[in-house]
Each structure stands twice: as structure tokens, then as C-alpha cells.
Amino acid sequence: MSNPIHRRILFSIILLSTLLCMCPTTCAAPAFHSSLVKHAKRRIRGQWMRMIMENVTEQDEQVFSSPLSGIILDHRLPESGSNSVSAYTLKGTYKGHNGEDLVIKILPHNSTYTWGEAKALKAVGDLVDSGTISYTNPARGGSPKYLPAVIMKKKSGQILEHLPCYQGAKPAVKKKLRTSIVTLLCAKVAEVAATKRVVHRENHKRNILISLKDDKSLTVSSIELVDYGWPGTFFVYENVDATDVKSQAVSVPCI
Numbered sequence: 001m002s003n004p005i006h007r008r009i010l011f012s013i014i015l016l017s018t019l020l021c022m023c024p025t026t027c028a029a030p031a032f033h034s035s036l037v038k039h040a041k042r043r044i045r046g047q048w049m050r051m052i053m054e055n056v057t058e059q060d061e062q063v064f065s066s067p068l069s070g071i072i073l074d075h076r077l078p079e080s081g082s083n084s085v086s087a088y089t090l091k092g093t094y095k096g097h098n099g100e101d102l103v104i105k106i107l108p109h110n111s112t113y114t115w116g117e118a119k120a121l122k123a124v125g126d127l128v129d130s131g132t133i134s135y136t137n138p139a140r141g142g143s144p145k146y147l148p149a150v151i152m153k154k155k156s157g158q159i160l161e162h163l164p165c166y167q168g169a170k171p172a173v174k175k176k177l178r179t180s181i182v183t184l185l186c187a188k189v190a191e192v193a194a195t196k197r198v199v200h201r202e203n204h205k206r207n208i209l210i211s212l213k214d215d216k217s218l219t220v221s222s223i224e225l226v227d228y229g230w231p232g233t234f235f236v237y238e239n240v241d242a243t244d245v246k247s248q249a250v251s252v253p254c255i
């Protein structure tokens with residue numbers, strides 16, 4: 001396997017089979033835990049969470065009603081734009097925040113999906129502002145369009161593939177790092193679910209930002225979740241208690 005293309009393919013397969021398959025499905029689909037049955041029985045649909053769009057109110061539908069002003073786009077974020085239109089950091093300051101600490105995500109439509117995303121960001125405490133913005137996609141050109149956008153707190157860290165020291169590491173070291181990421185990721189999903197009542201289920205590699213304590217031993221210092229867009233975002237039912245949510249979100253295969 002000296003051919004770099006072969007190595008790239010092999011790398012992608014390993015990454016997909018570990019991070020993409022193992023973690024997202026186990027975190028995302030916890031086994032039905034017996035302690036939740038008593039709560040679930042009281043629920044209409046016998047589940048402990050529902051898609052966030054089901055909780056969108058008429059007030060939530062107005063989340064993009066005002067035009068945003070004073071926005072100067074700075075750097076476009078890498079990997080942005082497969083579901084969204086694109087994401088950028090901001091120049092200067094915005095509403096008392098340093099623009100570099102913020103991300104504006106431009107969304108394709110004013111709809112139940114994007115109202116749900118804004119609602120989730122608000123619930124987790126990441127939403128700074130929302131509204132419409134006049135935007136021309138540099139890759140497509142044409143005349144500017146008024147599109148909905150959310151301004152949120154920028155999370156620290158990088159996706160796994162962008163960590164420079166990950167790329168050059170030996171397979172055993174990479175595996176150990178991925179295992180520790182999975183453990184921390186599941187704990188984070190559980191924490192957010194229990195404290196904010198929002199379940200982040202779309203835990204694929206582009207939605208997890210990793211910070212390292214130390215490049216040499218590749219020790220993870222923190223994990224951040226990004227992207228509360230459709231279809232990966234759920235709300236925990238009101239009468240399910242935090243301890244049960246935590247045990248549900250961290251299912252056995254996660255740890």
C-alpha cells in the first residue's frame with residue numbers, strides 16, 4: 001500500500017467503520033432501558049424523546065423574521081455547506097462578542113427544519129441571534145438572495161481528520177484516540193440531553209470538534225457537538241428525569 005490514493009481509501013474505510021458506524025448508531029439509538037419504561041408508559045407514544053420540529057411553536061416560526069445587520073463575513077469554515085448554504089466566522093464585533101468567537105450558518109429555507117435548528121441552538125445556549133441575510137454564494141455567483149441564518153457561539157476544536165498529529169499517527173495510536181473520543185462523545189451527548197433536554201443524534205465525524213491536551217500522547221481535553229439541524233435533533237419528554245435521560249443516552253455499547 002505505498003500508493004497514496006490507496007492509503008487514503010484505506011484511511012477513509014477505517015474512519016468510516018469506527019467513528020461513523022460504531023459511535024453514531026450506539027449513541028444515537030440507545031437500547032430501551034427498563035428504568036424508562038415507567039416513564040414511557042405515561043407517554044402517548046411510548047418514547048422518551050421526540051423530533052424537535054414537533055415542538056416548534058408559532059413564535060418559533062418567527063425566528064428569521066428580522067433582517068440581520070452589521071454582519072461582515074470573514075473566513076468560510078472548512079467542510080461547511082452540504083446541508084446548510086455555508087458557514088463563516090465574523091469580522092469585528094457583533095452584539096458584544098468578538099466575531100472570531102461566532103459562527104454564522106446560512107440556511108437554505110425558512111421552514112420547520114430550520115425553525116427546529118434555531119430552537120435547539122437556543123435550548124443548548126449557543127444561539128446569539130437569528131434573522132435573514134443577503135447572501136451570494138461565491139461558488140455559484142448570481143444575484144444575492146435573502147436567506148435565513150443563525151449566529152451561534154463558535155465551539156473550540158477540530159474534526160478528527162483535521163488534527164495534524166492524527167494523520168501521521170500509527171494505527172494503534174489512532175485507534176486508542178478514537179476509542180477515547182467515543183467515550184467522551186457519549187458522555188457529552190448524555191450531559192447535553194440531561195441538562196438541556198436536547199438529544200444530539202447525528203454524531204458523525206463532521207459534527208464533533210476535538211481539542212487535544214497534548215499532541216504527543218494525543219490526549220483529548222474536550223469534545224464539542226455542532227450541528228443541531230434536521231434530522232438529528234430530538235427533545236426529551238418533560239416527565240423523563242435527568243438520571244434516566246443520562247443512562248439512556250449513554251447506552252452500553254458506547255462505554
Ligand SMILES: Nc1ncnc2c1ncn2[C@@H]1O[C@H](COP(=O)(O)OP(=O)(O)OP(=O)(O)O)[C@@H](O)[C@H]1O
Binds near residue numbers: 087105
Ligand atoms: N458552532 C460551531 N463552532 C465551530 N465550528 C462549527 C460550528 N458549527 C459548525 N461548525 C463547522 O462547520 C462545519 C459545517 O457545519 P454544519 O455541520 O452545521 O453544516 P451542515 O452543512 O449542516 O453540515 P453537514 O452536512 O456536514 O452536517 C462543521 O463540520 C464544523 O466544522
Ligand SMILES: *[C@@H]1O[C@H](CO)[C@@H](O)[C@H](O)[C@H]1NC(C)=O
Binds near residue numbers: 235238
Ligand atoms: C412539546 O410539544 C408537546 C405537544 O406536542 C407539549 O405537550 C410539550 O409541552 C412541548 N414541550 C416543550 C418542552 O415545549
Ligand SMILES: *[C@@H]1O[C@H](CO)[C@@H](O)[C@H](O)[C@H]1NC(C)=O
Binds near residue numbers: 061064065066111132
Ligand atoms: C418565515 O415563515 C413564517 C411562517 O410562515 C413567516 O411568518 C415569516 O415571515 C417567514 N420569514 C421569512 C423571513 O420569510
